[in-house]
Amino acid sequence: DTGVSQNPRHKITKRGQNVTFRCDPISEHNRLYWYRQTLGQGPEFLTYFQNEAQLEKSRLLSDRFSAERPKGSFSTLEIQRTEQGDSAMYLCASSFYRGHYEQYFGPGTRLTVT
Amino acid sequence: AQTVTQSQPEMSVQEAETVTLSCTYDTSESDYYLFWYKQPPSRQMILVIRQEAYKQQNATENRFSVNFQKAAKSFSLKISDSQLGDAAMYFCATEAGNMLTFGGGTRLMVKP
Numbered sequence: 001d002t003g004v005s006q007n008p009r010h011k012i013t014k015r016g017q018n019v020t021f022r023c024d025p026i027s028e029h030n031r032l033y034w035y036r037q038t039l040g041q042g043p044e045f046l047t048y049f050q051n052e053a054q055l056e057k058s059r060l061l062s063d064r065f066s067a068e069r070p071k072g073s074f075s076t077l078e079i080q081r082t083e084q085g086d087s088a089m090y091l092c093a094s095s096f097y098r099g100h101y102e103q104y105f106g107p108g109t110r111l112t113v114t
Numbered sequence: 115a116q117t118v119t120q121s122q123p124e125m126s127v128q129e130a131e132t133v134t135l136s137c138t139y140d141t142s143e144s145d146y147y148l149f150w151y152k153q154p155p156s157r158q159m160i161l162v163i164r165q166e167a168y169k170q171q172n173a174t175e176n177r178f179s180v181n182f183q184k185a186a187k188s189f190s191l192k193i194s195d196s197q198l199g200d201a202a203m204y205f206c207a208t209e210a211g212n213m214l215t216f217g218g219g220t221r222l223m224v225k226p
Contacts (some may be wrong), residue, residue, distance in 0.1 A: 004158075033213070042118070042205045042216030043159075056213065060148070060176065081144040100166075103214065 002026070004080050006092050011080055012112045020078045021109045025094030031101055034067055035091040035110070036091055049075060082113045101107035116141045116208050118217035126223045127196045134181075135191045135220045137206030146210040148182065150191045153219075154202040162204070165189065198224050 005024045013019050026033050027100045031050050037041035046065065051072040060066070064082075069075040079086055089108040095101040118139045127133035139148070150162040165182050172180050177194045193200055201224045206217040217219045 031212075035214075038220075042207070042219050043214070045213040045215065048212060056211075057211070100164075101212070102161060102164070105151075105163075107158045 004092055004094050005103055006090075006106040006109050008109060009107065010110045010112075012114065015082055015084060015113055018078065018080045019082055019111060020076050021090055021092075021111075022074060022076050022090030023094075023106060024074045025092070026096070026104060027081040029104070030072070031095040032069055033093040033095070033103060034077050035093065035106035036061070036073070037089040037091055039088075046077075074101055079111075082111075084113050087111055089114045116143070116210055116215040117147075118206050118215055119216035120206055120220050122220045123218070124221045124223065126225060127193070127200075128225050129196055129198060131196055132192060132194045133191075133196055133222065135204055135206075135222070137152070137189045137191070137204070137217055139187050139189060139208050139217075141187075141208055143210035143211055146208055148180075149188045149207045149209065149214070150180070151191075151205045151207060151216075152200075152202045153205065163191065182188070193222075195202055196224050198226060200224050 007022045033048040034046040037043040049069040064080045086113045091108045092106045093103040095103045146167045148165045151159045152162050153159045163175045179192045180188045203219045205219045207214045
């Protein structure tokens, strides 16, 4: 069990650019979640996948945000035309059913939009 | 919809003492889970303790225990024999419909 990994750990981009983050879940975990955490706040749910199916995406913040999990393994979160308000920590979590889906979090990708 | 409120932005405790972090929540779900997560500085979030709402018995994990008051929608975390490594942000969360809803967090400082 190597844990959930996220890359890059830090990303600085200019307003208007597109960015993509990657999440690699724990290997046997079939569910994968994305959250956003702004400074001093708790994480905010964005979307989740079961295998390759995106089962909830109504909480994505705008149509500039999209996520994929093409083969049911790693996932990517893309933000198009970034804005300064997108600056935040983006967290990924994964889970597997053992009587309950307990979520294990990755270290996050910190995005700074200048 | 779920909401979670943590009314204590910061708490401080002396090493080896006991501290209680407060959390209230609101949910329309009848079947849900409650959690406390710990987020150390610049490190990833880890689960401290979990409570199933249908269980009346309060969950306990070593030095960590909860006081779950379902009717009052209250879910506090008690940390006994506080250690320096307990210093972190603590988030209360509820899960319903496959998503976690977090409170704003409480920063716990542990004084040696």
